[in-house]
């Protein structure tokens with residue numbers, strides 16, 4: 552287990568609301584670490600609708616999901632938050648008054664006076680393909696994400712899917728794998744045209760195989776794959792020997808570990824009071840889509856407001872002996888210095 556990382560505030564979830572919370576906390580000299588399961592920031596905006604326009608961010612008539620994430624990252628730059636991406640928070644324990652210990656699935660441990668849960672609709676988790684018995688191979692020879700490319704060197708890889716993830720990993724892993732076979736249910740890909748062209752060129756040059764059909768059965772033992780059956784659209788079965796299967800069938804949102812943190816939940820959401828969006832545990836806040844209270848609207852602007860009020864209360868836990876003076880960014884030189892503009 553790695554050394555404990557000590558900080559003022561841990562934010563669970565780097566969606567738009569978690570990102571803006573960094574700004575509100577930063578103005579009050581509060582340091583933050585953010586942890587997110589995804590390998591990128593922006594939560595639903597980045598994962599579910601990066602190219603779609605959003606029309607109801609105050610003062611911004613139109614911005615895409617991706618554009619909003621970029622703008623938030625620019626806005627929080629002066630506060631230099633630390634990101635831990637591709638990592639899921641599994642445990643949150645209260646160890647002081649208030650002091651929390653937060654643990655991740657990659658063995659990191661954090662200690663913070665305040666924890667802000669900005670977990671949105673929950674954790675994005677890969678969709679499991681409908682192949683009988685696939686569970687038995689998961690984590691050993693069936694993987695839903697590529698964490699270390701080296702672990703696939705010289706392996707016979709079966710990559711399944713027709714979107715950007717399947718195509719990108721096909722192109723990235725093809726040079727180091729023993730052989731790559733890409734399987735998709737139809738000869739029409741959703742991924743970027745450039746990636747599709749590159750993949751087809753590799754197939755034409757004999758550098759990899761493309762099979763149209765669906766994985767219908769797996770062979771192997773003790774979690775180790777030996778081969779897969781691919782059922783073609785004409786019903787014919789082809790057997791492909793392989794060491795590893797990487798299915799990319801998209802992501803789905805599940806509440807995930809939030810349910811195990813000892814908080815009372817209402818329909819999978821965390822009830823909070825509305826003066827600071829604190830849970831029933833002092834020092835533990837929930838903002839954005841993950842919380843619930845009378846009149847709650849699951850909108851980005853609601854989460855931004857919640858982050859601002861949360862920060863005011865968090866200040867008293869982080870600096871119990873200091874008095875907080877309310878200030879505007881337009882007129883406070885002290886805030887402007889923190890933003891690097893004065």
Ligand SMILES: Cc1cc2nc3c(=O)[nH]c(=O)nc-3n(C[C@H](O)[C@H](O)[C@H](O)COP(=O)(O)OP(=O)(O)OC[C@H]3O[C@@H](n4cnc5c(N)ncnc54)[C@H](O)[C@@H]3O)c2cc1C
Nearest residue numbers: 564566567568587588594595640670671672673839840851
């Ligand atoms: C198609 C679509 C269109 C939308 N359009 C609009 C719109 O026009 N206007 C608007 O205001 N809202 C819109 N929304 C809603 C908006 O996207 C959400 O309100 C917003 O994303 C909530 O932000 P959040 O930061 O609370 O949560 P999210 O964006 O859900 O981010 C939460 C993050 O927490 C991470 N996480 C969860 N659990 C863990 C864990 N245990 N460990 C580590 N990380 C974790 C997740 O991976 C995720 O990245 C839309 C939503 C969808 C799906």
